[in-house]
Amino acid sequence: MEIQNNHECFVQLWRMLGRTRRLCRLNCQRFTVRRVLQLWFDPEATDEFIWQVCNISELSGMDQLPSPRLYPRPHRELLRALVIVRLGVGASQVKLTDLDAAYSAAYPNSTPLNINKKKKYRKP
Numbered sequence: 001m002e003i004q005n006n007h008e009c010f011v012q013l014w015r016m017l018g019r020t021r022r023l024c025r026l027n028c029q030r031f032t033v034r035r036v037l038q039l040w041f042d043p044e045a046t047d048e049f050i051w052q053v054c055n056i057s058e059l060s061g062m063d064q065l066p067s068p069r070l071y072p073r074p075h076r077e078l079l080r081a082l083v084i085v086r087l088g089v090g091a092s093q094v095k096l097t098d099l100d101a102a103y104s105a106a107y108p109n110s111t112p113l114n115i116n117k118k119k120k121y122r123k124p
Contacts, residue, residue, distance in 0.1 A: 010102030034061040057081035
């Protein structure tokens with residue numbers, strides 16, 4: 001699997017998360033960060049690689065993940081950490097606007113992600 005820092009790759013990753021969740025449910029397996037990385041990067045999913053992704057995303061590798069359609073925030077952090085580790089880029093170089101737009105493309109009937117929206121402050 002080729003990881004890139006662009007919109008098309010992010011759309012594929014969001015869709016793969018949904019398919020991986022369904023696959024885990026059909027095989028009676030837990031949908032965890034560790035399981036996702038093992039299914040996606042079988043020979044390359046070493047303990048060190050999984051630890052790096054979990055450390056950057058601040059997710060536990062063995063905790064059950066919720067549905068990406070209903071609770072996208074942990075999955076957003078997982079995909080951001082995956083791009084950082086695989087490409088060796090800094091956290092500020094990941095295109096978060098493309099990642100958020102890709103979620104809307106992968107799940108068109110869901111509420112769009114807009115986490116990096118600048119807040120307007122009103123003067124008292």
